[in-house]
Amino acid sequence: MSLQVKKKCCGKCLFGKNKIVSDARKANILIGCSRKDTHFICHEATVEKKDAVCAAFYNTRTSQMIRISQRLGAIEFVD
Numbered sequence: 001m002s003l004q005v006k007k008k009c010c011g012k013c014l015f016g017k018n019k020i021v022s023d024a025r026k027a028n029i030l031i032g033c034s035r036k037d038t039h040f041i042c043h044e045a046t047v048e049k050k051d052a053v054c055a056a057f058y059n060t061r062t063s064q065m066i067r068i069s070q071r072l073g074a075i076e077f078v079d
Contacts, residue, residue, distance in 0.1 A: 001008070001074065002069065002074040002075060002076035003053065003065060003066065003069035003074060003075055003076065004045075004050070004051065004052040004053065004057040004076050004077075004078045005052060005053040005055065005058045005075055005076070005077050006042045006044070006045065006052050006053065006054060006058075006077070007055060007077045007078060007079055008055050008076060009054070009055045009056050010036075010043055011041070011043055011044075011055065012043050012044070012046035013055075013056055014026055014029065014030075014040060014043070014054060014056070014057070015054070015055060015056035015057070015060070016056070020043065027054075030061070033063065034061075035059070037063055037064045038063050038064070038065065039053045039054070039057055039058070039061075039062075039063040039066055040053065040054045040057040040061075041053065041054065042054040042055070048077075050078075052078055053066065
């Protein structure tokens with residue numbers, strides 16, 4: 001089993017200029033991820049009922065699951 005990570009950011013990426021939440025909500029989401037030591041799931045993936053780490057989150061932040069998956073060579077980049 002692998003941790004799926006989006007290959008590229010979606011059009012409504014939390015880290016992009018067209019994000020669908022306010023800056024305050026973005027900050028709260030990222031604080032929550034940090035406190036829970038978890039990752040942010042891509043909006044596009046959730047619409048497709050998938051669980052894939054946001055590409056920008058993966059490239060700029062980390063989580064326990066990301067670190068474990070990297071050590072195990074269990075990262076799968078998906079469209």
